[in-house]
Each structure stands twice: as structure tokens, then as C-alpha cells.
Amino acid sequence: MKYLFLLASLGVATTGPAWSQRLAYTVEPAGQATDKLRVTLTYQTADTTQTTFHYPTNFWGETNLENCLTELQANMPLQRETTGDWVVVTVRHRPGQRVRLRYTIRPDQHDTLRNERTFRPIIEQGYFHVYGFALFMKPLRYWASEQDQQKVRVQWRLPKSMPFLSSLQPQTASRVQVTGRRSLLESSMFLGGKLQLQALPVGQTQVWFATRPFRHFQVDSAARHLQLAVQAQRAFWQDPGPPSFLVSLLPTYDPWTERKHRQSVSGTALADSFSAFATDNKGPAIASRVDYLLFHELMHTWIGHQIRIRKEERQYWFSEGFTEYFQTQLRLRTHLLTPAQYVAELNTEVVRPLYLSPVRNVPNDSLNYQRFWTSRDYEKLPYRRGFLFALYLDNQLKNTTPHSLADCMRAILARSYTTNREGFTDAELLAIIRETTGFDPTPAYHRYIQQGQLIDFVTLSLPPGLRVQPAATDSVPVFEVSGPPSEALYQFLIR
Ligand SMILES: [Zn+2]
Structure with missing residues (x-):
């Protein structure tokens, strides 16, 4: 299986379009393990003999993300060290040689999903919800600056029946090629597996809504309010927004909020998408806090993403x-x-x-x-x-x-x-x-x-x-x- 996969991966890479320096990722379940994703990175190096790759260890307020990066291998000798906010991986190679790195990403905490770890990779109970920054190791010099735009190919190899969505357009495609800044890759979002997926029509476009079951909350009412939010915000801005949009809403469990009868919600706005998390506690407050969260994160489609600071x-x-x-x-x-x-x-x-x-x-x-x-x-x-x-x-x-x-x-x-x-x-x-x-x-x-x-x-x-x-x-x-x-x-x- 491993051998077949390698052949397929190389085949894809050599028949792709001619890029100046090609960067491609393939992500798949790691064998029978249900709590890991295997990433294969291929990179056409420049006219040098050494290439450095970065994986964040401190990012978006998270620390020690390096614990999520395991089983790192390459098709040539590599050196891994943690320096400051980064895991730095250096490989030596012939000029122009194709580097192939392979690693697995796994959650480093296994409690019932608490709000504090929702930025970290979530791969459990038959589903995954991961951000690009915690998935993709990146060649340091591929993007010359923050504004520089480069091509990247991302391919997911998942069982055919497995639901999958991503923030990258088109959002249902398991294989995409995007041109963008480094931040587009870092703030991408991928989710799949045992999730409830709905396609909500809003005007001519669709909003993908991915959830997990809540015990104390009607997800259907959140779906209706999400549609209302999209209509209201488009009308407010007099702007259609992106061609399709992805929203995730997952239940979290925080013992302190349950004890104090409080609701804790959090969300993150990304390109053409946002993620949202809400404590699944009893009480009337949860519905209004989720409304708040959906309207807030959606507003960032314009303030923050289109209107940048x-x-x-x-x-x-x-x-x-x-x-x-x-x-x-x-x-x-x-x-x-x-x-x-x-x-x-x-x-x-x-x-x-x-x-x-x-x-x-x-x-x-x-x-x-x-x-x-x-x-x-x-x-x-x-x-x-x-x-x-x-x-x-x-x-x-x-x-x-x-x-x-x-x-x-x-x-x-x-x-x-x-x-x-x-x-x-x-x-x-x-x-x-x-x-x-x-x-x-x-x-x-x-x-x-x-x-x-x-x-x-x-x-x-x-x-x-x-x-x-x-x-x-x-x-x-x-x-x-x-x-x-x-x-x-x-x-x-x-x-
Ligand atoms: Zn905000």
C-alpha cells in the first residue's frame, strides 16, 4: 500500500503543470490509525544544495505545536530542531532535486473537546477539523515576502464515501491548486469524516454548514440563523461576498462553564469560511451566544478579510x-x-x-x-x-x-x-x-x-x-x- 501510494504521488507530481518551484501536499489517513493524518510534501528545490522547511510551534496563541508533528522522514538526510517559534527542518540535496518529506499530524491532547484546544489539530471519533498552519510544513523561501503569491497543490486521499470540505475553493474538491500568499495556506481549514454536512442555499450561492451533534441545542435553528446572517450581511454591504462559504460549528465541553452555568463560545474567521465552537451546556443562553458567534465571524468576511488592516x-x-x-x-x-x-x-x-x-x-x-x-x-x-x-x-x-x-x-x-x-x-x-x-x-x-x-x-x-x-x-x-x-x-x- 505504501509503495503504491509513493508511485501515485510521484506520477502526479511529474505530470503537473510547469511551475518555477513546485510545492504539493498530499494528506491521507495514516493507515489504520484513526487519530492521525499523514502528509506527504513534495518540493522542487531551487539551484541550491540545502532547503529549510518551517512548521510552527508557537502560532495563534498556541504553544508547543511541535508535539503534533511526528514520524518525520525525507528521501534524503534531514535535520530537525526547534528554534524560537518554529520547528526548523533542513535537508541537503543536489541542486534542483525534488525533496519529499513525509510526516504525521496527530492531536497531542485527548480530552473531550475543550475550547482551549480547538486551534490544535482535532482528529478523533471518526472526524477531523484541522487548520493549515498545523498541517503544512512550508519551505522557508518559497514565498519571498508576506505579499508574495505562489502556487500550491493540495490533495486529500480519503475513502470515497467520506464527507470532506475545505476553505479552499472549490470547497468540496479533494484536490485543488491555489495561488496565494503563505497566509492563505496557514489560515486554511479542512474537515471531514463523521460530521453533519448541510448545503444551505442563500440566493444563488451555497453555504456549507458542518456540525457535530449538540445535546442541548438545535443545530437546525443555527442553520436558519446562519442563512439569515448571510442575507443580512450581503444586504448591509451591498456586496455578494465569496461564491461559496464554509462554516463549522462544533460542541465543546468545559467543566468550569457547566459548573458556573456559563456559555463559552469561540470562533475564527478565515478566507471564505469560519470555524465556531460552543460549549454544549444546558440553558437558554446557548442559542443567543451561537447567534452572536455566527454573526460576528461572518462579519469578518468583510471586516478583516476584504477590508484588511x-x-x-x-x-x-x-x-x-x-x-x-x-x-x-x-x-x-x-x-x-x-x-x-x-x-x-x-x-x-x-x-x-x-x-x-x-x-x-x-x-x-x-x-x-x-x-x-x-x-x-x-x-x-x-x-x-x-x-x-x-x-x-x-x-x-x-x-x-x-x-x-x-x-x-x-x-x-x-x-x-x-x-x-x-x-x-x-x-x-x-x-x-x-x-x-x-x-x-x-x-x-x-x-x-x-x-x-x-x-x-x-x-x-x-x-x-x-x-x-x-x-x-x-x-x-x-x-x-x-x-x-x-x-x-x-x-x-x-x-
Ligand atoms: Zn473577531
Whole structure:
């Protein structure tokens, strides 16, 4: 079997199109083992005698990923060492020789799926859910820069009857050739095996929805809300989005959340896809937290993926905070939230945790990779600070100009297709808001984002029917709907 496979692999590689340096991966189950994937990498080396490959050991906040990389072999002598954030594999070869590396990827933790390990390879119970960064060892010099685009072939050899989906287009194909940045490969997603797969029609396109059974939650209702989310977001952006889209939603088990009757959800937006995880705990909160998660991650299709930022953590006030603001607005628009629930969520999820956060006043520049991934307080800061800045700006624009912040978002989207394909700086985002509305947000940005001052909503004019009670004893202001929920408030908020 092994021998046959090798022949087939070489056959594929030699009859492929002529690339300057060819990189191909074949992924398959590792023999009878149900908790491993075997990866074969073939790479046409350049005119050198040594090639270095990288596999991350610290990535997306995960550490020691090297434990997932096992049984590494090559068709020539290799040297493996861990240096800094990387497993570094060096092979010596003749100039132009084809290197073939083979390794297996396996989970290094085997508990019932906890939220803390969902970024790591999940290969268990007859299914797999893995991200490209933890699957693909990459030749160091194949991509000359972050922006460089190169061709890669990815082929999955799975039993014919096994369901399979990937973030790479076309999403049902087990063999694809893509041209993209290194990050396209790193933030790809692959899943298959014992999963419930649904093709949800939305307009002319399809959303693939992959789940596992939940005990305390109706997956069908999440599917309907996902369709609503896609329709609402396309309408908001006036943009069709990708030709097809993949969403995974898996149940996780966290003993502490069950004990405390809490729900823990997490998700990651990727190209043309996102993954989502929710604790499978009893209680009414789970459905609304899953709605939140689906709308949030889907919003990143535009804010984050199409509208790119230049400096990760430093611009999360925009890519996470504005995502939070507009996904909440769209849940209101689709009536998954009532105005009263909108205001309640504003208090409990944004205002109160921000005002009580020990880092509520730190300057924006203090946010970096290390703090974001290791401190829950820092991690949540840009979501909440950015939300309130968006609320402030939107309110100012609606009260003093004929425009709304949504108009500015569509103007930013238009630029993302023309002059700002590589992303936006803060100054560029602010300039577009000023050009679109005539209102200059720069002074407020310096105060509320850069310096980290809290916004004094008490002194501002608010939407009709919304008021804010000054901070009580614990110094946290409270938003309230004054009087019966009014159509005017709803219309103001969704404009
Ligand atoms: Zn996000």
C-alpha cells in the first residue's frame, strides 16, 4: 500500500503543470490509525544544495505545536530542531532535486473537546477539523515576502464515501491548486469524516454548514440563523461576498462553564469560511451566544478579510470592535434581538466589562501579540473599546450629518477593491469617514482609542428613546430604554 501510494504521488507530481518551484501536499489517513493524518510534501528545490522547511510551534496563541508533528522522514538526510517559534527542518540535496518529506499530524491532547484546544489539530471519533498552519510544513523561501503569491497543490486521499470540505475553493474538491500568499495556506481549514454536512442555499450561492451533534441545542435553528446572517450581511454591504462559504460549528465541553452555568463560545474567521465552537451546556443562553458567534465571524468576511488592516493587534479596535458593533446591529435588524435585548447586551457585554476592566485606560499602543494572546483583559479590550467608539461615531454622524457609520463602512469596502487592496492604516480609515460625512473623527479617535479615555455618554445626545444613567456606586454607567420600545429607536439604531 505504501509503495503504491509513493508511485501515485510521484506520477502526479511529474505530470503537473510547469511551475518555477513546485510545492504539493498530499494528506491521507495514516493507515489504520484513526487519530492521525499523514502528509506527504513534495518540493522542487531551487539551484541550491540545502532547503529549510518551517512548521510552527508557537502560532495563534498556541504553544508547543511541535508535539503534533511526528514520524518525520525525507528521501534524503534531514535535520530537525526547534528554534524560537518554529520547528526548523533542513535537508541537503543536489541542486534542483525534488525533496519529499513525509510526516504525521496527530492531536497531542485527548480530552473531550475543550475550547482551549480547538486551534490544535482535532482528529478523533471518526472526524477531523484541522487548520493549515498545523498541517503544512512550508519551505522557508518559497514565498519571498508576506505579499508574495505562489502556487500550491493540495490533495486529500480519503475513502470515497467520506464527507470532506475545505476553505479552499472549490470547497468540496479533494484536490485543488491555489495561488496565494503563505497566509492563505496557514489560515486554511479542512474537515471531514463523521460530521453533519448541510448545503444551505442563500440566493444563488451555497453555504456549507458542518456540525457535530449538540445535546442541548438545535443545530437546525443555527442553520436558519446562519442563512439569515448571510442575507443580512450581503444586504448591509451591498456586496455578494465569496461564491461559496464554509462554516463549522462544533460542541465543546468545559467543566468550569457547566459548573458556573456559563456559555463559552469561540470562533475564527478565515478566507471564505469560519470555524465556531460552543460549549454544549444546558440553558437558554446557548442559542443567543451561537447567534452572536455566527454573526460576528461572518462579519469578518468583510471586516478583516476584504477590508484588511495593516497592524494586527493595534488595529483590532477597528477589525474586532467595529465587527462587534455591526454584527449586533444586524442581529437587531433581523429581529434576532429586540431593542431591549440590544440595550441589555450593550450593558452586560460591552459597557460593564469595559468599565470594570483593569486595563480600561491603557493606551492602544500597549496592545501587542503577547498581551492579546495571554491576557483575557487585553484580549477583550479592543472588542469593547472599539464597539463603544463605533457607537459614539455612529451616533454623532446620525445626529449631525445625513450619514451613518454604515455609509462609511461601504465606502471603505469600495476602497478595499481599488486603492487599498493591501489594507488600511488608522489614518486612512479616519480620512474616509471624514470624506464620506464631513465629520472629522480624528480628535475623538485620539482620545478614545489611542489614549484609552472612556467616553462620557451622559453628556452626549443619544438616539431617541435611549438614555444613560450616570455611573452609580461602582462607576459603571447604564444604558436604558426610556419608555416603551419605540419604532424610532429601532429605526435610528439600524440606519
Ligand atoms: Zn473577531
